[in-house]
């Protein structure tokens with residue numbers, strides 16, 4: 064007991080701090096609160112033993128062990144033996160709440176109905192009933208007195224307080240009823256009548272009392288007055304157990320109608336507060352007669368209540384609510400749509416041992432009852448009710464999603480940086496891709512222009528070479544037709560050169576603009592790539608791909624351009640090949656003619672053989688010691704790069720393509736070179752265009768045409784034949800009178816300085832092979848001048864530097880004035896010099 068007393072001292076306001084913790088599911092079960100009243104005067108007088116020890120606010124011990132008292136037998140104390148005393152049950156009960164003897168009605172209110180009101184305002188029916196033996200303090204708990212108002216008043220007071228706080232958005236309508244069930248009859252305490260009321264059951268509103276009137280109240284004070292009046296009407300009779308024993312079950316009901324101002328949603332809820340009559344033992348109450356009958360009915364109804372509680376606790380499908388009016392009234396509260404609190408009142412006195420024990424057992428059973436409750440929402444507008452339903456479902460979903468969201472919040476925090484980084488990465492990819500697209504367009508533009516530049520350069524080169532060939536053919540020709548042809552051709556060539564100049568200048572400006580534009584895009588792309596790589600190193604592959612795309616585009620443009628250049632070159636080669644295909648036969652005839660006159664010098668023969676050798680190479684036969692030298696010009700124009708365009712681009716233009724130079728190569732020839740001690744073939748191959756060759760017999764010949772560029776399919780057998788004849792006096796059958804020979808070879812005598820007069824030609828005896836001149840004279844030689852028959856003329860040996868004479872191949876016109884074409888040629892050269900593709904000045908002046 065010392066321990067128990069010590070525990071009591073620690074209680075504050077009757078609520079003992081929890082030590083055992085929550086053990087029941089409060090939400091789903093009937094909430095059970097046990098209140099132990101203090102000993103009354105009678106019990107104190109009897110020094111009644113305390114059979115209920117409240118351990119904390121949730122647990123009590125029924126019939127605890129008593130403090131050991133010394134037991135004496137024959138004057139001798141017997142240790143721990145009391146054979147006359149019954150053994151203590153020492154049963155531990157755990158409830159939702161246990162209110163000790165010192166607990167006030169407010170304390171009970173705080174632990175029972177106060178929280179219930181929140182559920183009531185949400186639309187749940189609520190019910191609280193007090194159960195216990197007679198005189199256990201049920202009425203005191205429920206109704207109380209003026210000094211200690213019961214939980215009914217306190218609940219209603221708090222309800223009005225809540226209503227006031229909700230008045231902004233809701234309209235409330237409150238009606239109360241107060242009835243009693245006495246001897247299995249229902250009476251209206253607020254409207255006293257001897258006629259009992261009938262119970263009705265409604266599927267929607269549950270059990271209703273037919274004919275019951277609701278009294279509207281506005282304040283808790285009205286309720287208090289009403290309760291006082293109603294209690295006056297309640298059947299009470301003094302018994303041995305309780306001077307003011309209630310002989311009926313009192314049911315106080317509050318109907319709350321809530322209408323939302325923002326909608327027509329209506330909530331109709333019911334709060335039932337039931338003060339049961341006390342179970343009693345006839346022996347304890349001492350009732351006889353009418354009181355005994357009352358007690359029997361009370362017990363009957365309470366027995367039915369006990370049965371229903373047992374069935375509900377066992378989960379039975381059939382609950383005998385209809386066994387009594389009380390159970391019918393409490394049907395909703397016990398197993399229906401209601402939040403229910405059961406307050407079990409017990410007396411701690413030993414005299415109420417059995418009643419207390421039974422009450423605790425009932426309370427424990429009731430604690431197991433599972434309830435299924437729902438909100439009572441009634442809407443006048445069907446659509447609104449649907450909306451309400453939808454709203455409820457949506458709210459439920461929102462809660463579920465919020466729960467999921469809260470669960471995944473940690474993951475989100477972790478993933479958030481990834482998402483942000485991914486966004487940054489995508490943004491960089493987008494920006495780099497856009498910049499690359501712009502850069503690609505600019506690059507394609509500048510590459511196309513550079514390609515056009517090179518195509519133009521190639522066409523110019525081919526045009527110049529073609530003109531050079533034509534000029535060589537016409538050189539020193541006395542043929543009027545050729546002279547006329549070249550005279551007409553020169554202005555056309557000059558016009559072409561001017562056009563080329565214009566096109567080149569136009570292209571140059573466009574290339575420069577395009578290149579600058581491309582360079583800006585390239586720099587921007589480089590900057591973006593660098594930034595992207597610094598912020599997102601994982602974009603390295605993407606950046607590398609972008610750069611490779613750019614390089615690929617450049618390579619493809621270069622390939623396209625080279626293919627185009629090759630096509631142009633091929634076309635030109637085909638044309639040239641066709642043109643040159645006529646040359647071998649003519650050369651052969653020419654050579655054989657000279658041979659026939661025994662005028663073919665060894666150097667000429669050697670050159671002729673060299674040409675044959677080249678012809679063999681043209682057929683695919685190459686010598687091992689022959690170095691393959693590339694065409695630097697073609698290399699230049701086919702090398703497409705994106706370096707900044709320069710206005711002083713240089714390339715090695717082929718010397719023999721010097722179309723801007725004077726055509727009269729004779730006057731530009733170098734000094735006479737003694738070729739005796741030199742290898743004749745090489746000399747002849749390199750010394751061309753007017754290079755005088757001194758022969759062994761002191762004759763000098765001037766080769767005015769180059770055979771170097773002959774690209775012919777010379778007959779190999781012819782070459783072999785020439786070889787066989789080399790050094791052997793040929794048997795010339797088709798000889799030609801030298802007088803009729805119009806050769807490009809000038810058969811000269813001994814080489815003399817230019818200022819020296821030309822010695823008269825020594826008449827050589829006519830060789831045998833040329834005896835029959837008549838036959839020769841009658842014959843004509845057809846040159847490659849489109850079937851024009853010209854008379855061969857045998858000229859004399861000329862001095863190396865001839866004075867300028869009028870005619871084709873000379874810088875003088877027929878009337879002796881300088882040719883305009885030479886002036887034009889110089890002008891063109893000057894213009895070309897200013898062009899980026901023009902040769903360097905050093906080359907220009909090298910002649």
Ligand SMILES: Nc1ncnc2c1ncn2[C@@H]1O[C@H](COP(=O)(O)OP(=O)(O)OP(=O)(O)O)[C@@H](O)[C@H]1O
Pocket residue numbers: 099100101103164195196197198199200201202203204305307308309310339340341342408
């Ligand atoms: N917690 C309490 N504190 C002080 N007095 C109490 C307490 N509980 C009950 N009493 C007193 O005990 C007496 C009996 O109480 P009450 O009438 O409430 O019992 P009851 O359970 O309602 O009995 P019955 O079933 O016969 O009506 C009353 O005089 C009441 O004042």
